[in-house]
Amino acid sequence: MSFQHQHAAHCESGVISNLLRHHGVPMTESLAFGLSSALSFAYIPFVKISGLPLIAYRMPPKSIIKGLMGPLAARFRFETFRSAAAGQQRLDGLLAAGKVVGLQTSVYWLPYFPPDMRFHFNAHNLLVYGKSGDEYLISDPVFEEPVRCASADLARARFAKGVLAPKGLLYFPEAIGRQDVTPAAVRKAILKTCRTMLAPVPIAGVRGMRLLANKVAKLPPADAHTTAFIGHIVRMQEEIGTGGAGFRFIYAAFLQEAATLAQMPQLSAFSDRLTAIGDTWRAFALKAARMVKGREPVDPVAIASKLRDLAALEEAFFRDLKAALP
Helix, strand or coil, rough: CCCCCCCCCHHHHHHHHHHHHHHCCCCHHHHHHHHHHCCCEEEEEEEEEEEEEEEECCCCCCHHHHHCCCCCEEEEEECCCHHHHHHHHHHHHHHHCEEECCHHHEEHCCCCCCCCCCCCCCCCEEEEEEEEEEEEEEECCCCCCEEEHHHHHHHHHCCCCCCCCCCEEEEEEEEEEECCHHHHHHHHHHHHHHHHCCCCCEEHHHHHHHHHHHHHHCCCCHHHHHHHHHHHHHHHHCCCCCHHHHHHHHHHHHHHHHHHHHCCCCHHHHHHHHHHHHHHHHHHHHHHHHCCCCCCCHHHHHHHHCCCCCCCHHHHHHHHHHCCCC
């Protein structure tokens, strides 16, 4: 079967939905994202990205892939390597056998990314479906068309150092036992997301949003670190892995699909409601970006207030969503 590339909003959900469709599973990106319970929030001050705390709007890398294994009765093989040579040899062997292979890479070392989009983020997923000479044929879901990458560049991206170092990670399905999605699987996935967002853990879910708001509120207004911190929130939200608003839109699309799949029409209203929350995240990012660019005064207290408003909206949303499930 020839591989069909499809553009997606997010790399991991795009990769796994493309890969599953290649193997005959009718999987959309939004269904992959929702069924794997990937939506979340976390503020992790002890993990640093470029010297600033990790702020995540989804579950950790590989969670979407691994989260689909149960609902589809699937088995995936994951492999890492000690050297780039070993990683390339294994990849070439799998391609020669006709496999489509998923890889975890660093955005910074992928030359087909425009220079202003490259940054040191080591959890970017893509698919390799062939090789022509010294170039790999790549389906990167955040690009509209397939791209090519020289073997040396791809090796560098696969073996980048730092936080979330990929160590040459590659993966592919070994077995897929089920090609349909059951109503029970949809309900279980939604309940898991509700538990994640309402978790009694200071750094996670809506409590994580409030913890971040408290941190921001204490920052001095006229300070370079404050501006960098607020800019970092925006970058983590809107540039790294689709971010806060984008993930809310994807999950809203999942709820719309789930209304039909699970025969729960009440989920359609929740889809509309979460789309509105996503719009609020976008408005938050716009205000923060205006401060960072000097178009309005830097006001940490105002940013913190908007974060607390978003936490209240999401807490009410996930409590109501949980209560609406039969």
